[in-house]
Structure formats: C-alpha cells, structure tokens
Amino acid sequence: MSKVRVLVGTRKGAFILTSDGKRETWEVSGPFFTGWEVYHLKGSPADPNRIYASQTSSWSGQVIQRSSDGGKTWETPGGGITTTPQGFPKGESNKFVYDTSAETGKPLTTHQFYDGTQHPWEFKRVWHLEPSLDDPDAVYAGVEDAALFLSTDGAHSWKELSGLRGHGTGPKWQPGAGGMCLHTILLDQKNRGRIYIAISAAGAFRSDDAGKTWRPINRGLKSQYIPDPTAEIGHCVHHIAMHPSRPDVLFMQKHWDVMRSDNGGDSWQEVSGNLPTDFGFVIDVHAHEPETIYVVPIKSDSEHFPLEGKLRVYRSRTGGNEWEALIKGLPQRDCYVNVLRDAMAVDSLDKCGVYFGTTGGQVYASADAGDSWTPIVRDLPSVVSVEVQTLP
Amino acid sequence: MIRVILPAHLRTLAHVEGEVELEIQGQVTQRSVLDALEARYPMLCGTIRDQVTQKRRPFLRFFACSEDLSHEPPDAALPKAVVNGTEPFLIIGAIAGG
Numbered sequence: 405m406s407k408v409r410v411l412v413g414t415r416k417g418a419f420i421l422t423s424d425g426k427r428e429t430w431e432v433s434g435p436f437f438t439g440w441e442v443y444h445l446k447g448s449p450a451d452p453n454r455i456y457a458s459q460t461s462s463w464s465g466q467v468i469q470r471s472s473d474g475g476k477t478w479e480t481p482g483g484g485i486t487t488t489p490q491g492f493p494k495g496e497s498n499k500f501v502y503d504t505s506a507e508t509g510k511p512l513t514t515h516q517f518y519d520g521t522q523h524p525w526e527f528k529r530v531w532h533l534e535p536s537l538d539d540p541d542a543v544y545a546g547v548e549d550a551a552l553f554l555s556t557d558g559a560h561s562w563k564e565l566s567g568l569r570g571h572g573t574g575p576k577w578q579p580g581a582g583g584m585c586l587h588t589i590l591l592d593q594k595n596r597g598r599i600y601i602a603i604s605a606a607g608a609f610r611s612d613d614a615g616k617t618w619r620p621i622n623r624g625l626k627s628q629y630i631p632d633p634t635a636e637i638g639h640c641v642h643h644i645a646m647h648p649s650r651p652d653v654l655f656m657q658k659h660w661d662v663m664r665s666d667n668g669g670d671s672w673q674e675v676s677g678n679l680p681t682d683f684g685f686v687i688d689v690h691a692h693e694p695e696t697i698y699v700v701p702i703k704s705d706s707e708h709f710p711l712e713g714k715l716r717v718y719r720s721r722t723g724g725n726e727w728e729a730l731i732k733g734l735p736q737r738d739c740y741v742n743v744l745r746d747a748m749a750v751d752s753l754d755k756c757g758v759y760f761g762t763t764g765g766q767v768y769a770s771a772d773a774g775d776s777w778t779p780i781v782r783d784l785p786s787v788v789s790v791e792v793q794t795l796p
Numbered sequence: 797m798i799r800v801i802l803p804a805h806l807r808t809l810a811h812v813e814g815e816v817e818l819e820i821q822g823q824v825t826q827r828s829v830l831d832a833l834e835a836r837y838p839m840l841c842g843t844i845r846d847q848v849t850q851k852r853r854p855f856l857r858f859f860a861c862s863e864d865l866s867h868e869p870p871d872a873a874l875p876k877a878v879v880n881g882t883e884p885f886l887i888i889g890a891i892a893g894g
Contacts, residue, residue, distance in 0.1 A: 439805050463855040463889045464806060464843035483839030485811065495838025499847040 407795040408751050409474065410759055411455065412767055413442035416785035418457055420475045423780075427757055427771040430780045436478060437469065444532050444746055444789045445475075451540035452793050456559060458530035458545070466529050468497040468545075468559045482560040497559050500527045500547055503566035512566055513574035515549065515584060522575060525549045532746060534589035537596070544615075546586035550577060550603040552615065565615035568601070573620060576637045577606035580659075587745055588644045592651040600654065600669060605640040608656070610669050621669030625658060642685045643745040647694035655697050655724070657687040657745075662699055664724050675724020680711050686748035690773060691756040695723040698758060698774060700743040708763075709740035717760070719774050733777035734768065741766070746789040753794060761787025798829055799884035803856070806844070806887070810837040815884060824879045826858060827870040844887060855890040 406425040412418060417435030436442075437459045448454040457469040457478070469478045481497040502525050503512055517523035528548040536542035541558040551569050553562040577584060585604055592598035597614045600621075607622040620636050630638040640659035647653065656663040656672065660683050663672040676682035681701045690696035697720050703711050710716060714737065717730040741764035751757035758770045765784040768777045800816040807813065818832045827850075834841045845852050850870075852858070857866040861875045861883050877883035 438808070461805065463803070463853065464809075465846070465853060466842065467809065467839070480809070480839040483837075483841070486836055486838060495834065495841035496847070498842045501848055 406753055408753065408757060409447070409452075409793040409795060410749075410767065410769075410780070411445040411447065411475070411789075411791040411793070412761055412784065412787060413444050413457070413746075413789035414761075414765070414785035414787050415441050418442040418445055418459075419781070419784060421767065421780050425753055427751075427753070427769060430769075432781055433475070436475070437467075440464075440467070441529075442788065443529060444791070446533050446535055446791045447474075447793045448535035448540040448543075449537050450535070452795055454535070454540040454558075456533040456535060456543050458533055460529040466498045466500065466527070468530070468533075470497075470559050481558050496561050500530070500545070500551075500553055500562050501564070502527065502551060502569070503564040505570075512570045515574055516576060516578040518579065525551065525569070528583060531585045531587045532589055534591060537591055537593060544589050544591075544599075546589050546601060548583045548585035549579075550584045550586040550606060552586055552589070552601055554615065565611075567611070567616050568609060568618045571618045573606070573637045577603060578638065580604040580640050588641070590644060590646050590651075590654075592646075593648045594651050598651070598668070600644060600646070602641040602644050602656075604642065605659075606637055607639040608641050608644060608654075608669055621665075622672070623670065624665075624672030624674075625663065626661070626674075627659065629659070643687050645687045645689045645697065647689045650694045653694065653723075655687050655689060657684050657699055659683065659705060662687065662724060675720070677720070677725035677727055679718055679727050684743075685745040686743050686760060688748045688750055688758070690758075691750045691752040692754065693721070693756075693773075696721045696773070697723065698748065699727075700748070700760065702742060708742040713738050713740060715739040715741065715762075717758070717770075717774055717777070730770075730774045730777070732775065733770075733779075739764075744788055746791075747787050749790050749792040751792045751794045757792070759790050759792055761790045763787065797881045798824060798832075798878065799881055800829065800833060801884045801886045802840075803887060803889040805889070806840060809839055809843065812837070823871075824874050825871050826865065826868065826874065829874070829885055830870075857888045857890065859886040859888055860884070 410421040417438045419434035440459045443458045445457040453474040455471040459467040514522035532546040534544040545553040552565045588602035590600040599611045625639045652668045654665040662676045664675045684702045715734040718727040741762035748760040761767045763786040798818045
C-alpha cells in the first residue's frame with residue numbers, strides 16, 4: 405500500500421508525519437533541528453529518501469541538512485567531524501556567496517532598500533529548496549537576499565545562477581516586510597530548461613535555458629502599493645503553483661489578487677472571482693485535476709488571519725473565478741492563524757490529499773480533495789512550510 | 797589545551813557534549829581558536845562567524861575571565877588563563893525571547 409510522508413518546517417524545528425494510503429492514522433517524528441527555524445524541507449523526486457532541509461537562526465545563520473534515509477538520520481553535507489586541521493571536508497554546505505563580475509570583482513548589482521537607497525546584496529537564509537527532477541544530488545536554493553543557487557554535489561557546495569540578479573532589473577527589487585526573498589522555484593517537467601521563480605518584492609521570472617538567462621513575467625499584474633501599478637518589476641508575488649502535466653498554466657497568489665497565466669507567465673489574468681478576500685499566501689493545484697486549485701484567503705495585508713475567525717480553504721474546479729468554501733473539520737470560530745506561502749501541498753493518491761500548516765501549529769489534512777479536513781497535529785510550533793511525498 | 801564552551805544549539809549541531817578541548821599551535825587568539833574549532837567541526841563553519849567576511853555573527857558574543865572579548869581584534873592574544881586552560885573561552889548566544 406502507498407504511504408504518505410509530510411515534511412513540516414516550523415519556527416522551532418522540523419517534523420515528519422507519516423501515514424499509509426488511507427491517511428487516517430499518523431505517526432509523528434521529530435522535532436529535528438530543535439530550536440532552529442526550518443524554513444523548508446523537500447524530498448527529491450528522483451530518490452524520495454533524499455531530503456534536503458534549510459535550518460536557520462538569527463544567532464547562528466544558515467545550515468543545510470541532508471537525509472539519505474527518508475528523514476531518519478541527517479547530516480550537514482561536508483560537515484563531518486575531522487581529526488586534524490588539514491582534514492576533509494570543508495564545511496561549505498552553508499556557504500552562499502553571491503557572484504561578482506569577473507571584470508571588476510565588484511558586486512554584480514545592488515537593490516533598492518527600504519529607504520530608497522541602493523543596498524548591496526547580503527545573504528540571510530534559504531527560504532526554499534527545490535531538488536532536481538532527475539538527479540538526487542542536484543538541488544536549487546532560493547535565498548534572501550533574493551538569488552538562486554544550485555548545488556550539483558548533494559549540497560556540499562553552491563554556485564549562484566547569477567543571470568537572474570544580473571539581467572538588469574536588480575536595482576529595482578526591494579524587500580517586502582518579510583525580507584527580499586526568492587521563495588518559489590518551479591521546474592518544468594516537459595521543457596527541462598524552463599524554470600520559474602518568484603521574489604518578494606520583485607515579481608515572477610522565467611528562464612528557458614536552465615537558469616542562465618532570465619526575464620520578468622509580470623504582465624497583467626496590478627499592484628496598487630507600488631508607484632506604477634503595472635510596472636515590470638516590484639510586485640509582491642506570494643506563491644506560484646503549476647500542475648506538472650500543464651506547465652504553461654500557472655496559478656499565482658499575489659499580495660492581493662489570485663492570478664492565472666495560460667502562456668508560461670507571458671501574461672496574467674485575475675481569477676479572484678467570488679473569493680471573500682483575495683489576499684493570501686498559499687496556492688496549490690490538485691494532483692489529478694489541473695483546473696482544481698486551492699487557496700486560503702486571509703483578511704488583509706495587515707490582518708494576517710482568516711475572515712471572521714473562520715478558517716476556510718477555497719477550492720475552484722474551474723481554474724479560478726468560481727470558488728467554493730471548504731469548511732468541514734476546520735475551525736469556524738475564534739481562529740486567527742495564518743497559512744504561510746510554502747505551507748500547503750498535495751499528495752498524488754486517489755483521492756488527492758491536501759495538506760496545510762498554520763502559524764498556530766496545526767497541520768490539517770484532507771484525504772478527499774478538500775471536502776473534509778482533520779488535524780494531523782494541533783500543537784506544533786508555528787508552521788512555516790509543508791511538503792508531501794507520496795511513496796510506493 | 798584550550799577549553800571552549802559552545803551554545804547549546806551549536807553543541808547539538810557539532811554532536812558534542814560539554815566543553816570542547818582544542819590543541820593550538822602558536823599564538824592563542826580568537827581567530828586561531830575559531831580556526832581550530834571549525835577545522836575539527838566543519839559543520840560549525842559559518843555559524844559563529846560569517847563564511848565570507850569572517851566577522852562574528854552579531855547575536856553571538858565571546859566571553860572569558862569575566863570579560864566581554866567580543867570587540868577585541870581577532871588576532872589579539874587571549875588571556876593567559878584561557879591559554880593555560882584554567883578558564884574556558886565562552887561563545888554565548890544573545891538573550892532573546894518572548
């Protein structure tokens with residue numbers, strides 16, 4: 405029977421929740437990396453036992469962890485204990501060095517700071533890890549300050565894909581309240597050279613040559629909080645989702661507005677439709693129905709909790725515009741949690757399972773595509789990210 | 797023998813319990829202590845000082861002999877009591893909570 409493994413990153417460690425295909429009873433393991441913020445964990449599609457985790461803290465910076473046994477044990481790649489100062493390895497799995505131009509050695513570019521001045525890029529943390537579709541040792545990292553890094557040696561070392569920062573609009577990027585982070589990385593299964601990324605607050609970008617060159621894909625986005633609401637750059641994209649079978653169709657939860665693109669991001673249309681509020685962070689797509697999408701509407705940009713204290717997932721079976729509230733099993737009074745951008749995922753069982761975590765420490769699961777919900781756990785630390793692996 | 801006391805989270809990361817003892821050739825300074833520490837425990841690289849700039853991470857402090865040595869130059873000699881192992885070199889995480 406199939407199994408499901410839910411990888412949960414929280415403000416104080418990581419947890420792994422496992423169940424069989426029925427998804428009725430769950431085993432909780434962890435916490436792993438206790439006391440550290442775990443922004444993201446994700447398993448390799450090429451080897452589900454290979455999982456990468458971003459472990460970070462304001463005190464001690466960034467650590468990358470890697471498991472090769474499905475999360476039972478972890479190691480810092482290249483960080484083993486040595487007996488002599490000349491020993492190997494080097495401990496560079498958390499060394500994220502921004503590229504500088506070969507000619508001058510100076511920073512490739514600066515970005516706009518909160519006060520409007522130009523500011524050099526400073527590495528703070530890894531927000532998102534996206535393992536390669538084919539190679540367990542290859543993994544992309546989206547970092548703050550916004551940049552994209554790639555490791556091809558199992559996270560021992562990292563190299564920036566600097567064409568993104570260097571393509572020209574970098575000086576116009578600026579941090580949102582949560583920092584200037586590259587939080588979304590989508591790999592196109594059909595066109596292996598195509599990568600989508602999103603940055604708060606710069607917008608969405610696409611590469612068609614495996615990350616060498618990039619272009620902004622923000623036409624159709626309207627953001628009233630920037631001087632030119634339809635500018636090429638400056639939009640606070642919160643998350644983008646894609647169904648693997650239709651990689652040209654993208655769904656976006658923006659700071660405000662739920663958007664859709666049918667041409668790989670070349671243009672976007674709003675599909676907020678009858679949502680009670682179109683602010684939110686997460687968005688995801690049903691595993692088997694490419695036009696079925698999920699969001700969790702949040703009241704506003706300053707009130708990060710559900711409307712009226714009622715936690716409701718909204719589902720559209722029409723790719724947007726027409727939405728239905730899913731409430732069965734979710735708290736419908738006095739609920740003031742948030743659901744952060746990387747905290748929703750789906751499994752690929754039949755029926756499709758949907759999962760999300762809250763800042764109140766609950767992880768909710770639906771084994772029937774959202775019709776009903778059950779908390780797997782209720783009292784974890786604040787949940788930052790949720791990923792799901794469907795295992796044979 | 798130089799004695800180093802790590803914050804709890806870094807002891808966990810380095811898989812050590814209690815104090816770390818290091819043999820250091822030459823002058824005993826912040827830099828030489830941290831170089832030896834990171835050489836033996838590579839997973840600590842970047843967690844006490846920045847991987848690139850080698851500056852102390854802002855929320856960590858260096859104490860020894862009841863003194864705050866955090867702002868001393870990295871190549872300044874550490875106190876004799878640290879050098880002869882009478883006193884430990886403490887790496888302390890800033891107090892924060894809520």
